[in-house]
Amino acid sequence: MRYTFKPDDCMVISIPLGSIRNMREGQLMPEKFTCVFKDSYKVFLRGRPKELGAAQLSIGAFVICIGSLVAFEDHPSHLIYTLPCALFIASGILTFAAGRSPIMPVVKLSFIFNIISLFWSIAAIALCLLVDIGPKQYGDDISKLHSMFVGLRVVICVLCGFELILALILIYWESKAICRPHFNTLPLITIKQDV
Structure with a gap:
């Protein structure tokens, strides 16, 4: 038996x-x-979810601010890859909340949002590299503005890369809390x- x-x-x-x-x-x-x-929730807390959630929230806010600046000065097509980065803010808030209270549905929701954030950060990096910069309405300072917009897009790509790394770390620690035989x-x- x-x-x-x-x-x-x-x-x-x-x-x-x-x-x-x-x-x-x-x-x-x-x-x-x-x-x-x-x-297993205490194991999840070893991954420092409150600090990583605050970092995610900050990255999302920076990407949206920089992307809005580029979109208003250059072309609105840059909003395609910057406005959906509000997902980083939502996952940062959920991750912070999951680290603050041991409510398992919040941890599971944070886990789902971090998986989506992982894929969106990859897509945002790809879209950031594909969207063309074309200063059309400027006079003599075209090369200066062009190099400034390229620099701001590099900053956006780096921030999305940091978000990718944060999402991977949080997925690892949250999987230890959620994916368990109970x-x-x-x-x-x-x-x-x-x-």
């Missing part, structure tokens, strides 16, 4: 029993014993007897 429940190392309970020879009435079980619970498990109970 197969066991439907098997013990894992999520909860380890150690109960030291007294010696049977020296036992008096009612003294076999101790008053205190140790219980070690390996919480069904059909029992605590491991160890009974130690003094001889």
Whole structure:
């Protein structure tokens, strides 16, 4: 017959029993014993989600500000890859909230938003490199403005690259909290007897 429940190392309970020879009435079980619970949410907190969430929020705000500046000065086509970076702000807020309170639906929502942010940061880098810069309404300073817009786009690409790295790190730590076997498990109970 197969066991439907098997013990894992999520909860380890150690109960030291007294010696049977020296036992008096009612003294076999101790008053205190140790219980070690390996919480997967505490493992997630080792990844510093509050700090990384604040960094995500800052990156999203910077990308939107710089992209709006480039779009208003050069061409509105730059808003294609900058305005959806509000997703970075949303995932930063959710990651910060997930690090602040141990509510698992918030951690799961943050996990989903970080996966989407990972793919959007890759797409934003590709779109940033593909959208053409063409200063059309300027006079003599075309080369200066062109080099300024190229520099601002490089800054946007670097910030999206940082967001890619942050999303990868957060996906790793959040997967440790979410993707775990928690069904059909029992605590491991160890009974130690003094001889």
